[in-house]
Amino acid sequence: MAGIFTAAAHIPYLKIERKTIGGAWERGAQKGCRSVAGSDEDSLTMAAEAAGAALEAGGRDGVQALYFASTTAPYKEKATAAMLATVLDLGGNMETLDLGNSLRSGLGALKLALDTAGDGKVLVASGEKRLGYPRSDQEQLFGDAGAAVLVGGGDAPVAYLGGYAVTDEINDVWRTQEDTYVQSWEGRFVTGEGYLRVTAQAVKGLMSKMGLKSEDIAKAIIPAPDPRSAMGILKKTGLNDAGQAVDSLLETVGFCGTAHPLVMMAAVLEQAQPGEKILVAAYGDGAQALLFEVKAQPVLPAVSVLQQLESRRAINSYARFLSFNGLVEPQPGEPFRLVPSATVTWRERDSLLRCRGSKCRECGTAAFPIQRICDNCRSVDQFDTVRLSGMAGEVFTFSRDNLAGRPDDPVIVQTVVQMENGARFYGLMTDADPTSVELGTPVKLTLRRMHDLGGFHNYFWKCRPVR
Amino acid sequence: MGSIKDKVAIIGMGCSQFGERWDTGMSDLAIEASSEAFKDAGVGPEDIEACFFSTVYAPMGGTGSSAAADALKLRDIPIIRNENWCTSGHIALFEACMAVASGMYDVVMALGVEKLKDTGYAGLGMGRGMNPVLEARRTAPGSFALIAKRYFQEYGLSNEEGKELIGRIAVKNHDNGSRAPKAHFHNKVPLEKVLAAPVIAWPLGLFDCCGNSDGAACAIVTRADMAKNFRDDPIYLKGVGVAMDSTMPHLRPNFDWIHFGALMNSSKKAYEMAGITNPREELDLAEVHDCFTITELAIYENFGFSKPGGAIEDIRSGFFEIGGGLPVNIDGGLKCFGHPIGASGLRMTYEIYKQLQQKVDNPERQVKNPRLGLSHTFGGPPQISAVAILGNEKG
Numbered sequence: 001m002a003g004i005f006t007a008a009a010h011i012p013y014l015k016i017e018r019k020t021i022g023g024a025w026e027r028g029a030q031k032g033c034r035s036v037a038g039s040d041e042d043s044l045t046m047a048a049e050a051a052g053a054a055l056e057a058g059g060r061d062g063v064q065a066l067y068f069a070s071t072t073a074p075y076k077e078k079a080t081a082a083m084l085a086t087v088l089d090l091g092g093n094m095e096t097l098d099l100g101n102s103l104r105s106g107l108g109a110l111k112l113a114l115d116t117a118g119d120g121k122v123l124v125a126s127g128e129k130r131l132g133y134p135r136s137d138q139e140q141l142f143g144d145a146g147a148a149v150l151v152g153g154g155d156a157p158v159a160y161l162g163g164y165a166v167t168d169e170i171n172d173v174w175r176t177q178e179d180t181y182v183q184s185w186e187g188r189f190v191t192g193e194g195y196l197r198v199t200a201q202a203v204k205g206l207m208s209k210m211g212l213k214s215e216d217i218a219k220a221i222i223p224a225p226d227p228r229s230a231m232g233i234l235k236k237t238g239l240n241d242a243g244q245a246v247d248s249l250l251e252t253v254g255f256c257g258t259a260h261p262l263v264m265m266a267a268v269l270e271q272a273q274p275g276e277k278i279l280v281a282a283y284g285d286g287a288q289a290l291l292f293e294v295k296a297q298p299v300l301p302a303v304s305v306l307q308q309l310e311s312r313r314a315i316n317s318y319a320r321f322l323s324f325n326g327l328v329e330p331q332p333g334e335p336f337r338l339v340p341s342a343t344v345t346w347r348e349r350d351s352l353l354r355c356r357g358s359k360c361r362e363c364g365t366a367a368f369p370i371q372r373i374c375d376n377c378r379s380v381d382q383f384d385t386v387r388l389s390g391m392a393g394e395v396f397t398f399s400r401d402n403l404a405g406r407p408d409d410p411v412i413v414q415t416v417v418q419m420e421n422g423a424r425f426y427g428l429m430t431d432a433d434p435t436s437v438e439l440g441t442p443v444k445l446t447l448r449r450m451h452d453l454g455g456f457h458n459y460f461w462k463c464r465p466v467r
Numbered sequence: 468m469g470s471i472k473d474k475v476a477i478i479g480m481g482c483s484q485f486g487e488r489w490d491t492g493m494s495d496l497a498i499e500a501s502s503e504a505f506k507d508a509g510v511g512p513e514d515i516e517a518c519f520f521s522t523v524y525a526p527m528g529g530t531g532s533s534a535a536a537d538a539l540k541l542r543d544i545p546i547i548r549n550e551n552w553c554t555s556g557h558i559a560l561f562e563a564c565m566a567v568a569s570g571m572y573d574v575v576m577a578l579g580v581e582k583l584k585d586t587g588y589a590g591l592g593m594g595r596g597m598n599p600v601l602e603a604r605r606t607a608p609g610s611f612a613l614i615a616k617r618y619f620q621e622y623g624l625s626n627e628e629g630k631e632l633i634g635r636i637a638v639k640n641h642d643n644g645s646r647a648p649k650a651h652f653h654n655k656v657p658l659e660k661v662l663a664a665p666v667i668a669w670p671l672g673l674f675d676c677c678g679n680s681d682g683a684a685c686a687i688v689t690r691a692d693m694a695k696n697f698r699d700d701p702i703y704l705k706g707v708g709v710a711m712d713s714t715m716p717h718l719r720p721n722f723d724w725i726h727f728g729a730l731m732n733s734s735k736k737a738y739e740m741a742g743i744t745n746p747r748e749e750l751d752l753a754e755v756h757d758c759f760t761i762t763e764l765a766i767y768e769n770f771g772f773s774k775p776g777g778a779i780e781d782i783r784s785g786f787f788e789i790g791g792g793l794p795v796n797i798d799g800g801l802k803c804f805g806h807p808i809g810a811s812g813l814r815m816t817y818e819i820y821k822q823l824q825q826k827v828d829n830p831e832r833q834v835k836n837p838r839l840g841l842s843h844t845f846g847g848p849p850q851i852s853a854v855a856i857l858g859n860e861k862g
Contacts, residue, residue, distance in 0.1 A: 334606075337592040340599050352600060367718045369601070375719055397724050399612030400669035404593055404604040414609040414668070422720040428604055439620055450603045460600035 143254020479508020644799020680805025
């Protein structure tokens with residue numbers, strides 16, 4: 001039976017204390033902080049970060065399908081999974097599929113992958129960036145994150161044992177095609193008749209189907225939209241008695257929608273011991289619960305969820321939080337002298353999206369972006385392409401431009417990076433405290449949204465300090 | 468490579484007032500500079516056989532050379548526009564000199580005009596339109612500032628020492644600009660004020676950056692053997708050097724951000740043509756591309772004015788100040804004139820021309836008995852450099 005090779009999460013570099021949000025409205029605050037996607041991040045880029053880490057840990061060969069799940073995909077019409085496969089530099093002869101609309105689509109994508117992987121590998125990726133109404137509890141409770149799970153058949157270290165699903169139509173939480181913000185019905189109805197009742201049905205249904213008692217479960221990953229519901233579901237399912245509870249991530253990250261079960265899965269696998277059974281569930285117009293058993297310690301991503309949680313920076317401005325989410329329009333900065341072009345982006349996708357540079361077959365000179373004529377020996381079309389994403393690099397030189405950034409994110413660290421294969425990357429730095437950058441600072445490349453000229457999202461790579 | 472040393476002479480030049488010329492359009496700037504040049508040379512538009520026209524931004528692409536033709540009512544002659552970023556003015560002069568040296572024309576014009584202050588924003592914008600994403604949020608100060616950290620590192624300067632060092636270049640050029648009536652800025656700036664100014668692109672502060680200005684400059688060029696028919700004190704072209712590097716020298720694995728091939732090769736070619744072996748000693752003054760103070764510092768060493776690392780001592784000892792061993796940017800440079808891109812190369816050449824004739828508009832900045840002067844621009848990310856060396860004696 002299929003199982004999980006590895007899982008990875010991307011917790012954005014930025015967070016905001018909930019009291020900063022509450023304080024802006026002169027109202028109370030939930031505990032802790034929530035993660036905030038940077039001004040250059042969206043569900044695709046967050047998923048790409050996590051998926052890149054999962055492929056590095058679990059191996060990129062043999063991936064035959066990629067499923068992307070989000071209720072906040074960058075496009076209503078356009079395959080994010082195809083873009084994701086491209087920026088991950090996966091092959092063209094593979095299946096890609098977007099799943100969306102439901103908060104269950106992340107776990108549903110995982111179930112689909114487990115059902116279809118056969119002897120191959122399937123990558124499941126998710127990113128989520130939902131908006132709660134300004135001043136709402138949800139505004140504080142939600143968090144932004146990405147996650148990815150690499151699934152496969154054969155000897156996957158975390159074996160899939162079985163699943164159970166319930167479908168239960170209810171108008172408790174929704175967003176119409178026209179809505180910017182998540183809407184919901186009265187809280188007691190949402191929690192009692194929606195989340196708690198239906199999730200418990202799925203969890204109990206799975207345990208009954210598999211013949212398990214609560215003490216057979218080592219770790220229970222049951223995402224909940226708020227801390228009270230998180231406690232409530234453990235109590236209702238009897239899974240809070242023997243240390244099965246795991247960090248809900250609600251106080252540090254926030255509720256990441258359809259990505260949340262996969263984010264938690266990444267965090268839990270970091271602690272998992274062979275022999276442990278892990279239950280993971282997701283709710284949304286029904287519920288799904290899956291059961292896994294850790295057969296061997298999976299190969300983990302280079303940077304743990306804990307390391308990511310501890311290497312963040314707080315934004316102390318609610319105005320910037322709103323602006324990053326596109327909810328206020330700050331004063332425009334200087335215009336771009338850039339020409340957006342679907343044809344250029346398509347033609348140069350190997351460099352711009354796949355992050356490939358060239359390496360001369362004659363003299364070995366490395367370059368980025370791809371150069372047809374070697375800058376050193378001028379040999380023509382004698383090059384191999386080399387993927388720079390995932391490669392180590394360090395800052396060769398930099399400047400801090402105070403005029404080039406967005407008005408809500410003004411400082412641009414212009415950076416020249418020495419990549420480990422000798423190539424130079426010349427671009428922007430992100431996810432950094434600009435004042436702490438030094439020559440030699442270790443960095444990696446990360447896909448980010450650069451601008452929206454042309455009416456579409458223009459993505460490219462930036463560098464960021466290793467977290 | 469051949470030589471056109473002493474084959475070409477400049478017989479007239481003009482330079483507009485530089486600054487925020489809100490009430491002055493591109494045509495007015497062209498008329499202002501060319502009228503002075505015509506008068507200086509004693510010729511008129513009817514005498515011009517070809518015009519080499521440089522402008523970068525305005526009006527935007529797709530207008531050919533019509534801005535020059537329309538403004539000056541030039542007609543029935545070739546007007547050839549070039550856009551080579553910051554070096555455009557020098558390239559126009561280069562083209563004019565080649566055209567005369569070839570024997571095809573006797574009297575030609577090089578005209579550089581740039582109207583930057585019609586855009587509604589203070590800077591030049593971001594990127595250059597070469598790619599949808601590669602140059603996003605890349606500005607000139609952000610790009611040139613990349614030189615600074617590498618230079619500081621190479622020569623063991625702390626950030627504070629480095630900032631103070633380049634700050635002295637700003638102080639020098641502002642002091643010089645106070646004696647240049649046509650400059651945009653005439654204010655002297657003490658070092659403390661330079662160091663305390665807002666940061667534009669660290670480590671470059673406000674006073675490390677040149678201004679955005681409007682301006683135009685113009686040269687009338689003829690054959691050297693005809694020059695004295697027009698005036699007694701023509702200025703001769705001694706050497707030219709232009710070097711364009713790949714668009715992205717920074718993609719070169721060993722590119723160190725201190726040594727620029729374009730700078731070294733353009734100056735070497737110009738020195739060779741002019742017969743200069745020791746520019747530090749032989750040049751009497753130089754106008755170099757101080758778009759940012761760190762750029763001027765890099766040029767000192769790439770041009771052989773200072774030995775590697777020697778710019779530090781030369782700056783501290785005042786070697787490049789007025790009255791020093793080699794005055795650089797004695798009119799205040801781009802720092803004080805601002806940088807109307809297509810005009811700057813010709814404006815800098817105008818200063819050398821007037822100095823060599825000992826006819827600068829304010830005698831307080833006149834160098835005593837100069838023989839040889841150099842003007843230079845450096846543009847792109849940076850990638851292209853152009854040098855002209857002028858002398859007042861025909862060899």
